[in-house]
Amino acid sequence: MLDFLAFPRAADLGSPARMQEAQPPVQVPQDALIIVPVRGLVLFPGVVLPVTVGRARSIAAAQQAVRESRQVGILLQRDPQQAEPSAIDLHRTGTIANVLRYVTGPDESHHVICQGVQRFRVLEFLREQPFFVARVARIEEPDVSGSEIEARFLNLQSQAVEALELLPQVPRELVAAVQQASSASALADLVAAYMDVTPDEKQELLETVDLVARMDKVARLLAHRLEVLRLSQEIGRQTKASLDERQREALLREQMAAIQRQLGEGDGKAQEVAELNTAIAKAGMPKDVEDAARKEVRRLERMPEAAAEYGMIRAYLDWLIELPWTIAQEKPIDIAEARRILDEDHFGLEKIKQRIIEYLAVRKLAPQGKAPILCFVGPPGVGKTSLGQSIARAMGRKFVRASLGGVHDEAEIRGHRRTYIGALPGNIIQAIRKAGSRDCVMMLDEIDKMGSGIQGDPSAAMLEVLDPEQNSTFRDNYLAVPFDLSRVVFIATANVLDTIPGPLRDRMEIITLAGYTDDEKLEIARRFLMRRQLEANGLKAGQAELDDAALRAIIQGYTREAGVRALEREIGRALRHAAVQIAEGSAQHVRISVDDLAAVLGPPRFENETVTRTSVPGVATGLAWTPVGGDILFVEATRAPGKGTLILTGQLGEVMRESAQAALSLVKNRAASLGIDPGLFEKTDIHIHVPAGATPKDGPSAGVAMFTALVSLLTGRTVRSDTAMTGEISLRGLVLPVGGIKEKVVAAARAGLTRVMLPARNRRDYEEIPQNARDRLEFVWLERAEEAVAAALEPEKVLETA
Numbered sequence: 026m027l028d029f030l031a032f033p034r035a036a037d038l039g040s041p042a043r044m045q046e047a048q049p050p051v052q053v054p055q056d057a058l059i060i061v062p063v064r065g066l067v068l069f070p071g072v073v074l075p076v077t078v079g080r081a082r083s084i085a086a087a088q089q090a091v092r093e094s095r096q097v098g099i100l101l102q103r104d105p106q107q108a109e110p111s112a113i114d115l116h117r118t119g120t121i122a123n124v125l126r127y128v129t130g131p132d133e134s135h136h137v138i139c140q141g142v143q144r145f146r147v148l149e150f151l152r153e154q155p156f157f158v159a160r161v162a163r164i165e166e167p168d169v170s171g172s173e174i175e176a177r178f179l180n181l182q183s184q185a186v187e188a189l190e191l192l193p194q195v196p197r198e199l200v201a202a203v204q205q206a207s208s209a210s211a212l213a214d215l216v217a218a219y220m221d222v223t224p225d226e227k228q229e230l231l232e233t234v235d236l237v238a239r240m241d242k243v244a245r246l247l248a249h250r251l252e253v254l255r256l257s258q259e260i261g262r263q264t265k266a267s268l269d270e271r272q273r274e275a276l277l278r279e280q281m282a283a284i285q286r287q288l289g290e291g292d293g294k295a296q297e298v299a300e301l302n303t304a305i306a307k308a309g310m311p312k313d314v315e316d317a318a319r320k321e322v323r324r325l326e327r328m329p330e331a332a333a334e335y336g337m338i339r340a341y342l343d344w345l346i347e348l349p350w351t352i353a354q355e356k357p358i359d360i361a362e363a364r365r366i367l368d369e370d371h372f373g374l375e376k377i378k379q380r381i382i383e384y385l386a387v388r389k390l391a392p393q394g395k396a397p398i399l400c401f402v403g404p405p406g407v408g409k410t411s412l413g414q415s416i417a418r419a420m421g422r423k424f425v426r427a428s429l430g431g432v433h434d435e436a437e438i439r440g441h442r443r444t445y446i447g448a449l450p451g452n453i454i455q456a457i458r459k460a461g462s463r464d465c466v467m468m469l470d471e472i473d474k475m476g477s478g479i480q481g482d483p484s485a486a487m488l489e490v491l492d493p494e495q496n497s498t499f500r501d502n503y504l505a506v507p508f509d510l511s512r513v514v515f516i517a518t519a520n521v522l523d524t525i526p527g528p529l530r531d532r533m534e535i536i537t538l539a540g541y542t543d544d545e546k547l548e549i550a551r552r553f554l555m556r557r558q559l560e561a562n563g564l565k566a567g568q569a570e571l572d573d574a575a576l577r578a579i580i581q582g583y584t585r586e587a588g589v590r591a592l593e594r595e596i597g598r599a600l601r602h603a604a605v606q607i608a609e610g611s612a613q614h615v616r617i618s619v620d621d622l623a624a625v626l627g628p629p630r631f632e633n634e635t636v637t638r639t640s641v642p643g644v645a646t647g648l649a650w651t652p653v654g655g656d657i658l659f660v661e662a663t664r665a666p667g668k669g670t671l672i673l674t675g676q677l678g679e680v681m682r683e684s685a686q687a688a689l690s691l692v693k694n695r696a697a698s699l700g701i702d703p704g705l706f707e708k709t710d711i712h713i714h715v716p717a718g719a720t721p722k723d724g725p726s727a728g729v730a731m732f733t734a735l736v737s738l739l740t741g742r743t744v745r746s747d748t749a750m751t752g753e754i755s756l757r758g759l760v761l762p763v764g765g766i767k768e769k770v771v772a773a774a775r776a777g778l779t780r781v782m783l784p785a786r787n788r789r790d791y792e793e794i795p796q797n798a799r800d801r802l803e804f805v806w807l808e809r810a811e812e813a814v815a816a817a818l819e820p821e822k823v824l825e826t827a
Contacts, residue, residue, distance in 0.1 A: 060157035067227035086156035363419035403538030406588020430471030435481025440503035473519035540587025569603035582629030643738030647730030650765030655772030667710030675715035678723025728754035
């Protein structure tokens, strides 16, 4: 075992004669043991360790033991923070030790060199002052041998040797002590004493008398420490290899530079700096931007190429150089040509085209004027994005698109600061660089679908971008210099306006695009969709065709949408069927008619439900607004014997449920004038249901339809199948105005209806309705709810004939 002979000491009080007399000696029975409580230290049998004693009782105990040449008991106290423990605060298992030496340091500190001899267990404490004295039972080391013990011995010994080899500056005497351990118990105690585990874990090992269990615990703890040492060594080796590789790279670069100078090839870095200065001079930057760029070039020149910041500065300079700081000579705007391009790319949309022509005319007369910010709002598939492309064509400018859907980080708009690794400018500056022009047409797609989160609110960052008074000095966080966006034509697209914040909406000119009617879809399919799908499927114009009747059947029976995307997909399906026949050689020309659609596309997915649904009393056709355009809905009412309860189903929102209550109250109030027995309500339950129950519905505009359905149910008169209605009702019987009139009327025309009943106070919206929808529909303007009943219900004589 190791002997701590080199322990530092100022005065050696190894003999009682040299120790100061602190107090008269205490009589300690021969069968008792002097106890020295310790903190954070566990002594094992066969191990020599220095023990620092600082408390008065511990010093007295150590001095008494030295004077009388007695052994001491080393006991770990349970709470190391307790300054003066009592008997109950000490563990009951400890180690009997011989005091090899008592040392006093220059700072009057006291140390005892102890050698563990044997485990003991406290039976009882005899006294606590002036030091602890206890009667103990010695625990004999079990004499166990066999192949199992030997296997554990060899495993533990190999683990201990490997751990010592992984540790730096391990004394050779300790390695020798492990290799020369005489018994399994001695090895287990030796390893436990020097293992880096907590005092509580060591105390648990000390209290484990069974040799097999003790060796297993030591081996398990040592295996964990061994794994930590292996990982630590591997991490250190990788770190050193990385540093060595960087040093090697830096050395090779210096040598390469020296070789280039000897060969007269010049300094590559100096050439790079010269190229950057030339590029900056040609970029046409404003003076403050050019000054910032040249400052970064000077930093780059002083910096070694191996520096981590070198690549960041070079990337920043590349961004500054490649941005279009100057404006090329603007082409003269030809209004007639612009009108031709808009008509060529889009059918209908006359008001939208007229607004674009107005903008181009103003631009032609005032080239330096501020560009307006347009926002196209409408359902999907009505041509919002393609309109932006047409505007760019008509103006002769580059077109670039920036998608804002799902953006929830303010840095996506303003960019990241250069302090971050992998930082980039925001989407606006990236789009400008991609376009290569500062007067491009930029489409801000899906601006209504921006979100906000812990990274900031991107819609707030868009306020500066879309403000003509501010965007001339737009400052991207990455560039950290102002960039002029005032010549960019921004065009935003959205499906709904509700999710766009008010300040941002206020900066844009809103242009609404309604859905297409069937006639418009037919014309769009003829002019654009057929040609595009023929090219997409590898067909020529003379190889396949769909007649007008087939196109109209696809529009009415296979699609139900405001735009034309689904229509284009169905046309593509039909043409792929023709492509198969032509590719197989079974036909040279394929003409698809209405009779062929069922075999090509399957049975129709949509049908005109109005006639079948309204063929019984209690069903009315309403009009609804959705984010993807207008739609029709049916309000169904039925009755059953009961107690006058109103039942509402169909995922109705709170406002819509209140509309149903108001409609029923109005029917009750006007029962006599409507020919309804007032006593009927007390013994009848009324159930109102709005189909498509999986779709949430809300809003007040179904009030007229609910009132009409209730009157139809209670009078037995059916609602006209060619009529749809919308409007809010009041308890006084007034029909109040609602929103979304244009979309609702277009949906009615698309569904094949011929009459619509609208609030009279919505006449102001009549001009917004497309002309072809106006031509196909009869408009009934309602002031009061009774007018709806008179206009919507079939006459009683029709019901009697039926």
